[in-house]
Amino acid sequence: MRGSLIARDHVAGRQAAALVVDGVLEDLLIDAPASAGPAPGAILRGRAARPLKGQGGVIVALPEGASGFLRGARGIAPGAAVVVQVSGWAEPGKAAPLRLRLALRGPLVVATPGAPGVNAARGLPGDLRDRLVAEAEAVLSGLALDPVPGLVLRSAAADAAPADVAAEIAGLAGRAARLAREEAGAPALLVPAPGAHESAAMDWPHPDAEDDAPGAFARHGIDAMIAEVAGPRVALPAGASMIVEATSALVAVDVNTGGDHSPAAGLKANLAAARALPRALRLRGLGGQVVVDFAPMPRQNRDAVAQAIARGFRDDRTETQMVGWTGLGLCELQRSRGRLPLSRALEGWAGRDGWT
Numbered sequence: 001m002r003g004s005l006i007a008r009d010h011v012a013g014r015q016a017a018a019l020v021v022d023g024v025l026e027d028l029l030i031d032a033p034a035s036a037g038p039a040p041g042a043i044l045r046g047r048a049a050r051p052l053k054g055q056g057g058v059i060v061a062l063p064e065g066a067s068g069f070l071r072g073a074r075g076i077a078p079g080a081a082v083v084v085q086v087s088g089w090a091e092p093g094k095a096a097p098l099r100l101r102l103a104l105r106g107p108l109v110v111a112t113p114g115a116p117g118v119n120a121a122r123g124l125p126g127d128l129r130d131r132l133v134a135e136a137e138a139v140l141s142g143l144a145l146d147p148v149p150g151l152v153l154r155s156a157a158a159d160a161a162p163a164d165v166a167a168e169i170a171g172l173a174g175r176a177a178r179l180a181r182e183e184a185g186a187p188a189l190l191v192p193a194p195g196a197h198e199s200a201a202m203d204w205p206h207p208d209a210e211d212d213a214p215g216a217f218a219r220h221g222i223d224a225m226i227a228e229v230a231g232p233r234v235a236l237p238a239g240a241s242m243i244v245e246a247t248s249a250l251v252a253v254d255v256n257t258g259g260d261h262s263p264a265a266g267l268k269a270n271l272a273a274a275r276a277l278p279r280a281l282r283l284r285g286l287g288g289q290v291v292v293d294f295a296p297m298p299r300q301n302r303d304a305v306a307q308a309i310a311r312g313f314r315d316d317r318t319e320t321q322m323v324g325w326t327g328l329g330l331c332e333l334q335r336s337r338g339r340l341p342l343s344r345a346l347e348g349w350a351g352r353d354g355w356t
Helices: 126-143 155-159 162-180 196-203 222-229 265-284 299-313
Strands: 004-011 014-021 024-030 043-052 057-061 067-071 081-086 096-099 109-112 117-120 150-153 188-191 209-211 233-235 241-246 251-256 288-293 320-325 331-335
Touching: 004 196, 014 196, 014 222, 024 196, 024 222, 024 265, 043 067, 067 081, 109 162, 117 126, 126 150, 126 155, 126 162, 150 162, 162 188, 222 265, 233 265, 241 265, 251 265, 265 288, 265 299, 299 320, 299 331
Parallel strands: 004 209, 067 096, 117 150, 251 288
Antiparallel strands: 004 014, 014 024, 043 057, 043 081, 043 188, 057 067, 081 096, 109 150, 233 241, 241 251, 288 331, 320 331
16 A cells, blocks of 8 residues: 555554554554553652662652652652653563653643743744744633643644644643642542554654554554564565564664675665664664664774664654764664563564454
8 A cells, every 4th residue: 555544453452553654564552551550651649659869769659559760859758749750661670760740742732730831843943933832822821720831832733723722722731730739649640641542643644544443453464564573573675684682681683684795785784774773663662772783894884874873763753862883883872762662562462363
């Protein structure tokens, strides 16, 4: 199929959404199993427990026996109630990372309780940013909220009808004001994390086609696409390949030239791997420290590969930074852990034939 397709399905009792562009799976969202713990984006009231002085933070008791780690929690006494947002998935056996800075996301607007001020996405032209900010400030003023939350207008607001932007501001700003007034109480879930369907609507571009009917994944061959990316091998042009494997310490990537042993084969394979790496990590939900063992190439070609990496991650929504090259010639990257690893999200997966 040519063009873009968003398919939404329910698999293993959980929401799932896939973005397919020209027949290639470009993004995948699957609701986590309950065993994964609190999801990023969830806002909870917790209770401060013991401080971890050596790590500069405090353990926070969360609802249903879960725990989180709040870094830089100065002035929070043990036993105090605290409203926090989950900022990433917990690694097995560890507490979920938390933050005090709250954000309520919508397709057009982000509301920030306790952080007043109105801003717009940096990528918008200056005159358009000024107009959107002025319109949002007028809407916010008319709501007469106490306390007044902050707003960030997303890029999609530029193409939306003013009435739609105003309606979303009213809904999110009202929720943000209520959150800012949250008082002491027992640990509780205040705002659930968005599910796969909601996240797809907020973050993915408008497709050429959509399929929300039951069996959408099987109908468009997405089950088979998921089975393919669930493995470590990524095929590259001219017979080259890339192996992506997660360990407990880091994500290891190995680039191979295949049967081509010509002097130019290493650079060709490495440039292809640099372009394919963002999709490979995104679909597998991998982050943290990423170490790439590129195919042998002259040292002077490293700049070209680094530039290809930078271009590849430019439009990726997960923050990724290239750290540099090690003494052994390995390339190091640091990537936020914004998603649950696909291997954990696929609990209940039965391979190419779908879900159990």
